[in-house]
Amino acid sequence: MTPPAIEAVAVHVVDDDAAIRDSLDWLFRSRGLTVRLWESGEAFLAAWTPAMRGCVVLDVRMAGMSGLDVLDRLEELTSLLPVVVLTGHGDVPVAVQSLKKGAVDFLEKPVDGGELVNRVLAGLALEARRHVAASATRALEERLATLSPREREVMDLMLDGLLNKQIADDLGIAMRTVEVHRARILEKFGVRSAIELAGRLADLRRADR
Amino acid sequence: MTPPAIEAVAVHVVDDDAAIRDSLDWLFRSRGLTVRLWESGEAFLAAWTPAMRGCVVLDVRMAGMSGLDVLDRLEELTSLLPVVVLTGHGDVPVAVQSLKKGAVDFLEKPVDGGELVNRVLAGLALEARRHVAASATRALEERLATLSPREREVMDLMLDGLLNKQIADDLGIAMRTVEVHRARILEKFGVRSAIELAGRLADLRRADR
DNA sequence: TGCGCTATTGTGGATTTCCGTAGTCTCCTC
DNA sequence: GAGGAGACTACGGAAATCCACAATAGCGCA
Incomplete structure (x- = not known):
């Protein structure tokens, strides 16, 4: 059998x-x-x-x-x-x-x-x-893994609530560049705003328990 | 003794x-x-x-x-x-x-x-x-309890990632009114952005476990 | 060498957010 | 009646976000 x-x-x-x-x-x-x-x-x-x-x-x-x-x-x-x-x-x-x-x-x-x-x-x-x-969790982690190192940096600061201008200052780059990374991040997660992204990632953290 | x-x-x-x-x-x-x-x-x-x-x-x-x-x-x-x-x-x-x-x-x-x-x-x-x-958790819940019913409604939609304009449509009010509620909510939590608020509330949810 | 990816930047314009100032209306409490 | 709280609205202006279009530079790989 x-x-x-x-x-x-x-x-x-x-x-x-x-x-x-x-x-x-x-x-x-x-x-x-x-x-x-x-x-x-x-x-x-x-x-x-x-x-x-x-x-x-x-x-x-x-x-x-x-x-x-x-x-x-x-x-x-x-x-x-x-x-x-x-x-x-x-x-x-x-x-x-x-x-x-x-x-x-x-x-x-x-x-x-x-x-x-x-x-x-x-x-x-x-x-x-x-x-x-x-x-x-796995689906989100797969999306997270598609981020470039720079995108990951920008995302972390975004999720801290920093303005694009502040992120640009912190990373020593142009504000336009921050916008580009930001748009790419949201696109990769299939969301339309940072707040939506935060909600998603909070779900991930909850699922860890 | x-x-x-x-x-x-x-x-x-x-x-x-x-x-x-x-x-x-x-x-x-x-x-x-x-x-x-x-x-x-x-x-x-x-x-x-x-x-x-x-x-x-x-x-x-x-x-x-x-x-x-x-x-x-x-x-x-x-x-x-x-x-x-x-x-x-x-x-x-x-x-x-x-x-x-x-x-x-x-x-x-x-x-x-x-x-x-x-x-x-x-x-x-x-x-x-x-x-x-x-x-x-208690500190956050106390702040949550200070919200008016309308503020609570606006906050929930904010945290869903809706634009002020969309929230205004949904609740049948002016966009300026949404802005007023929004500002009041952030003030009551002592944060400067919706994203910061989302982070705080996610911490609350995590602390429930 | 050519290609793809990442990182970066600028211009110009539209949309959204933020907010001071000012005001009205309703309801409740003293 | 007076005052306070909550809900609502408008105007005008500034700041921030968003993005199409366009471009450069560096790196790794076939």
Whole structure:
């Protein structure tokens, strides 16, 4: 059977215990969810790409790389994937650490199938919101990257509210040149005023949270 | 002995066990921290005001109101106080719930004194940051509250990037009137341009996070 | 060498913004 | 009734923004 494409929205089950993987595979499939199974943190991370969509269900205790290590790595990678952590042993410090490392939930085995599905569905909804926000961020960052160094300088001063005349003085250039850069900046962002641009970039900053 | 003023930065210990309260009182005082003791969640919340500063050390299991209930209430009150939760019984679901309800940490008794102090110091540092951000937010909101209804309307359209002429059309008034409102708005915020205002308000939005 | 890109500048004209000065009208409070 | 606040408007003039059209210079690459 061919695994679903990496960009398909899927529940990624990461557990070194094959019985658990199969059990969860069945559970999520029975709810109409797409599932991908990984027998180790290493295998999952090796396959990870920024285009990966969905939600991760991660066992905390595995041979080799631990669940906490996986969480660390996902954070470094600035992954958008929400992670629901499972543990076979009630362990408060590990639960606290997992949540602090970005896990969205932490459940003890044996886990109630309905409860787990609800947590995963919540995770999928969160990822969808993160995905939309991240796409907007990416689009803006791409436009930002099209700016020449000079345009970038002018934009920063524009957004500080300086008059063209003041920017010209600061940079030691003609006011007409400032106008030219200004027009180019607005054109590259597809906006008609500095205020509109500021609004856009504020959205970007908000999306970072 | 007179308790410290409510606005003093203090460690608020909330626990129905007098022995624990005394023990923690001693611990924090020995580190030069100011301490306030509360024998119940109810007592603590009855004294709560927005001006209360510091960090809370909260027992999760108490007669009467539970630690989780206190967390719920603090969230409703939009309290800035970071909360470190203590429990006498390892309990993963409670730990997870606490953190989801906004606790910054969760520790099991018997707790290592040094570790607890470190967590509380981290909480105090976090509260200091929150306090600064909240003050800035409050100052802006106060200015926002000085705007007349019409000024508020004009400001919203200004920040959408509309020209004065367009705003005049939209509101069915003279362009000169738009200019008057515009100038009043900028004056009330102490800024010199719409772009500067947008920057300020973006900071406010960021501070909400 | 030729081309594309970036940075720069000038001219002239139109539009927009800003604001002092001056005034009217309505509503509310004392 | 008097005064204050808010909303509104007009005139005239100055400053700022915007831009078409036109041009030069430097750099990197094929």
